[in-house]
C-alpha cells in the first residue's frame with residue numbers, strides 16, 4: 001500500500017505501458033517461450049516477476065545503495081574509478097557526449113573470491129573491485145550480484161529455446177569467467193533540470209559539458225542518461241519503485257519514423273530486462289537491443305537504479321549462432337568491451353564503437369526490400385599496398401567505411417578522379433550515366449524477390465512493392481550540343497577543313513567533357529585520345 005501510494009504520487013504522468021510482464025516460473029511452456037521471444041524482438045524490454053531473488057536480498061541491496069550514495073563526496077571518491085580501472089565510483093560519466101546527471105558505482109566479477117580485491121589474480125581487463133568502507137555494503141552487493149547472475153543464466157536458457165538454439169551454445173560463451181558487472185545509479189533530485197518534453201531536451205548539446213564541473217553546478221535541462229543501447233547480452237535492472245524515469249524509443253529500428261519514447265515504469269516486485277547488443281548479434285538481429293534513456297529525477301525525488309549487465313567471457317566469440325546467412329562478422333566480446341571502455345573514460349569527444357560496425361553487407365531480399373540503403377561495409381587499405389605504386393601508395397593506412405549505398409556510389413564515382421584518371425566534371429556525368437543502371441538492377445532484384453529466388457525472399461512481404469530507390473540523384477538535363485558536333489566545329493575552325501572526321505573519330509560520351517575516340521588529334525596532340533572542354537575549343541592529350 002505504501003509502495004502504491006508512493007508510485008502514484010511520483011509518476012502521475014505515466015502513459016499506457018507497452019512493456020510485457022513475464023513470469024519466470026512459467027517460462028517452461030511453449031506459449032511462454034514464444035511470448036519471451038516476442039518481447040525480445042519488440043520492444044526488447046520486459047519485466048520479470050517470480051524471478052527468485054528474495055525480498056530481503058533486494059531490500060538489503062537497496063539500503064546499501066542508498067547508504068553509499070549518501071556518503072560525503074570525498075569519501076565516495078576514495079573508491080573512484082580511474083583510466084585503468086573502470087570499477088568504482090564516478091560522477092563524470094558521459095553518454096553520447098553529454099554528461100549523465102547521476103552518480104554511479106560499478107562492481108564486477110571477482111575471479112578469486114578468496115583473495116583480496118586488488119590481488120593480481122583479481123585484476124581483469126576492466127579493473128578490480130574497489131569496495132567502500134561501509135558496514136554491510138560488500139555483503140549486500142555481492143549477494144545481490146550472485147542472485148542476478150543466476151537469474152540471467154536461467155533467463156538465457158529460455159531465450160535460447162525461444163531461438164531454437166541449444167541452451168549450451170549460450171552457456172559456453174560465459175564459461176571460463178563471465179565478465180558481468182553491477183552498476184549502482186543515483187539520480188539526484190533536481191530543481192529545474194527535469195524535462196520530459198523532447199523539445200526542451202533538444203537544447204542539450206552534445207560535446208558542451210566537461211568532466212570537472214560538479215554535478216550540481218551543471219545547468220539547464222538534463223537527462224539522467226542520454227539515449228544508448230546496452231552493450232552486453234542482457235541487462236537485468238532493479239528500478240526504484242517510487243519513480244518512473246526510464247524510457248524506450250520504440251521507433252529506434254525504424255529509420256523512417258521519428259523517435260517515440262515511452263515509459264518503462266517500475267512494476268511491483270519485478271525486475272526489468274532488456275536485450276543488449278551482443279544478444280542482437282548472437283540472434284542474428286532477430287532480437288534487437290532497445291534504445292533507451294533515463295530522465296533526470298523530478299524536483300524533490302532522488303531515484304536509484306541498478307542494472308546488472310550480463311556479459312560473456314572476454315575471449316568468447318560474438319557471431320550469429322545457428323544461421324547460414326549471418327548479418328554480422330565475428331569479433332570477441334573483449335575487443336568490443338575494450339573499445340567501449342576507451343570511449344567511456346574519455347568520451348567527451350570520441351565516437352563509440354557500435355555493433356553496426358560489424359554488420360555484413362546483405363545483398364539479399366531484405367536489402368532490396370528496404371531500398372538497399374543500409375550496408376555497413378568497411379575496408380582498410382594498408383599503407384604502400386598499391387599494385388601500381390607499391391611501397392608508396394597510399395602514404396598511410398586508409399580506413400574506408402560506407403554505411404549506405406549512396407556513400408558507396410559517391411566514393412566509387414570519385415575514385416577515378418582521386419586516382420588521377422578522370423577530371424572533375426566527369427564525376428557527375430558518369431553518375432548521371434549510371435543512374436539508370438542502378439534502377440534497372442533494383443527492378444530486376446525486385447522481380448527475383450517476387451519469384452522467390454533470392455535468399456530470405458518472402459513474396460508476401462514484397463507486396464506492395466518498395467517505392468524507395470537505391471539512389472535518388474537527379475539526372476542532369478543535357479544542355480550541351482553533342483560531343484560530335486562540338487568536335488566537328490572545333491576541327492573546322494582550328495584547321496579550316498571541311499572533312500573533320502579524321503579529327504573527331506567516334507565520340508563516346510556526350511557529357512560535359514567528352515572523348516573523341518581514336519588517334520584522331522592533330523598537331524601537338526597527335527596521339528592518344530582527344531578531350532574537348534565545354535566550349536569545344538581545347539583539345540588536349542589524355
Ligand SMILES: O=C(O)CCC(=O)C(=O)O
Pocket residue numbers: 183185225230237239245246292293294305306307
Ligand atoms: O537507470 C536506469 O533505469 C537505467 C540505466 C541504464 O540504462 C544504464 O545504466 O545503462
Ligand SMILES: [Fe+2]
Pocket residue numbers: 228229230292307
Ligand atoms: Fe542502459
